[in-house]
Amino acid sequence: MSDLKDRILIVGAGPVGLIAALRLSQAGVPVTLFEKEDRLLDDPRAATTHPATLEMLDEIGMVAEAEKQGLVCEEFYFWDRPRDEIVAKFNHRLLADETKFPYVVQCEQYKLAKIALAMLNDYPDADVRFSHEVTGVRQDADSISVSVAGPDGTDTVSGTYLIGCDGGRSTIRKSTGIGFDGFTYEERFVVLSTPFDFEAERGCCYRNYYADPDEWCNLFKVSHNGPPGLWRAVFPCDVDLSEDEVLSDDAVQARMQKFFPKEGEYDIVHRNIYSINQRVASTFRLGRVLLAGDSAHLNNSIGGMGLNGGIHDAMNATEKLISVWRDEADDSVLDLYDVQRRTTTHEFTQAQTIANKKRLEAKDPESRAKNLQELREIAADPERARAFLMGTSMISAVRRASTLGA
Numbered sequence: 473m474s475d476l477k478d479r480i481l482i483v484g485a486g487p488v489g490l491i492a493a494l495r496l497s498q499a500g501v502p503v504t505l506f507e508k509e510d511r512l513l514d515d516p517r518a519a520t521t522h523p524a525t526l527e528m529l530d531e532i533g534m535v536a537e538a539e540k541q542g543l544v545c546e547e548f549y550f551w552d553r554p555r556d557e558i559v560a561k562f563n564h565r566l567l568a569d570e571t572k573f574p575y576v577v578q579c580e581q582y583k584l585a586k587i588a589l590a591m592l593n594d595y596p597d598a599d600v601r602f603s604h605e606v607t608g609v610r611q612d613a614d615s616i617s618v619s620v621a622g623p624d625g626t627d628t629v630s631g632t633y634l635i636g637c638d639g640g641r642s643t644i645r646k647s648t649g650i651g652f653d654g655f656t657y658e659e660r661f662v663v664l665s666t667p668f669d670f671e672a673e674r675g676c677c678y679r680n681y682y683a684d685p686d687e688w689c690n691l692f693k694v695s696h697n698g699p700p701g702l703w704r705a706v707f708p709c710d711v712d713l714s715e716d717e718v719l720s721d722d723a724v725q726a727r728m729q730k731f732f733p734k735e736g737e738y739d740i741v742h743r744n745i746y747s748i749n750q751r752v753a754s755t756f757r758l759g760r761v762l763l764a765g766d767s768a769h770l771n772n773s774i775g776g777m778g779l780n781g782g783i784h785d786a787m788n789a790t791e792k793l794i795s796v797w798r799d800e801a802d803d804s805v806l807d808l809y810d811v812q813r814r815t816t817t818h819e820f821t822q823a824q825t826i827a828n829k830k831r832l833e834a835k836d837p838e839s840r841a842k843n844l845q846e847l848r849e850i851a852a853d854p855e856r857a858r859a860f861l862m863g864t865s866m867i868s869a870v871r872r873a874s875t876l877g878a
């Protein structure tokens with residue numbers, strides 16, 4: 473049994489766990505982070521970092537490197553896919569007097585994780601243990617302990633608080649019996665990456681939403697390993713189809729050629745398929761356990777809010793843990809973490825991502841025409857466009873959280 477009792481334990485070295493560890497380390501709080509894999513995962517998932525999140529990454533000194541490794545983009549477009557026509561253009565410059573970052577940065581989540589991990593090297597009290605899987609958690613009035621399986625066998629490690637950042641299938645959430653209500657969509661998302669230049673060939677900006685009653689699409693650019701970068705196209709697909717049927721060369725080429733016919737085959741660099749959930753944990757705090765990131769909430773990726781919300785959790789939770797660790801606040805302040813983050817997850821992230829999907833997939837011609845007309849009108853009115861951008865940029869959610877429970 474290892475006694476790390478003044479330490480904060482973190483489970484999961486995804487971007488959320490690493491950012492939480494970095495923030496705590498910068499405040500002088502010792503952390504031990506357990507990651508079951510032997511290295512950081514680099515599958516192509518989140519890429520969009522919104523203005524509200526850039527403000528937070530700025531506080532911990534990560535923005536300059538994220539901008540260097542990513543793509544700065546001010547605009548996003550809504551398209552009517554059947555007519556191949558731009559319906560509405562939004563530009564974050566309208567938020568120039570609201571935020572230091574009136575743009576998003578398209579920076580893949582594995583790059584954010586690597587930046588945070590490299591920065592953690594400067595803190596000798598930050599102990600990151602790869603190939604260590606947490607298999608269970610127990611707590612009492614004075615401490616928390618986790619069972620860990622590592623290369624040298626199993627151990628029980630105790631600390632003062634624990635942040636469960638161990639993803640959607642979270643062992644921490646399940647071990648503590650915290651509910652995870654919501655639903656799973658009866659379709660999956662298929663993600664295909666290609667270097668084909670949709671900006672030059674199709675007039676796209678770096679972030680595009682295509683409404684289509686038959687097959688909506690979300691198309692955005694990431695910098696990947698440098699120029700020319702990659703374009704990622706996200707489409708819905710039928711749950712009844714096997715992975716082979718969806719991801720075979722023929723199926724992938726057919727899907728891309730239907731989206732934008734071109735001579736010759738598409739060069740496909742990644743192909744993935746994901747189940748999509750809308751779920752929120754019944755509490756983000758149980759005694760000495762806090763949940764953050766995907767362990768606390770899941771949502772569809774249209775609008776790019778999942779990881780952003782996870783980073784907001786990490787920053788909110790660590791702010792409160794730092795004050796408790798320093799004896800500057802009673803630990804009831806951790807309840808405020810639950811209230812602020814869980815409420816805004818429901819009110820903003822869940823509500824917006826569900827609405828985003830409905831808007832893109834609308835089938836009934838009347839509601840579809842109404843949705844697109846509404847977007848046109850919002851984009852044409854600077855005040856309404858600004859209010860719309862306050863939501864998409866997640867600034868409204870963060871401001872709302874700060875008013876809760878105060």
Ligand SMILES: Cc1cc2nc3c(=O)[nH]c(=O)nc-3n(C[C@H](O)[C@H](O)[C@H](O)COP(=O)(O)OP(=O)(O)OC[C@H]3O[C@@H](n4cnc5c(N)ncnc54)[C@H](O)[C@@H]3O)c2cc1C
Nearest residue numbers: 484486488508517518519606639765766776777778779780
């Ligand atoms: C196709 C797709 C596109 C997306 N696009 C966006 C986007 O543009 N913007 C956005 O904000 N979000 C997006 N998301 C969501 C985003 O990827 C997730 O919200 C994000 O990965 C959550 O980060 P996390 O650190 O909470 O969890 P994860 O990244 O899942 O990391 C969890 C870590 O915990 C480790 N772990 C798990 N169990 C244990 C254990 N028992 N012991 C030790 N370690 C453990 C795992 O190995 C992993 O490293 C997208 C998701 C998908 C699928």
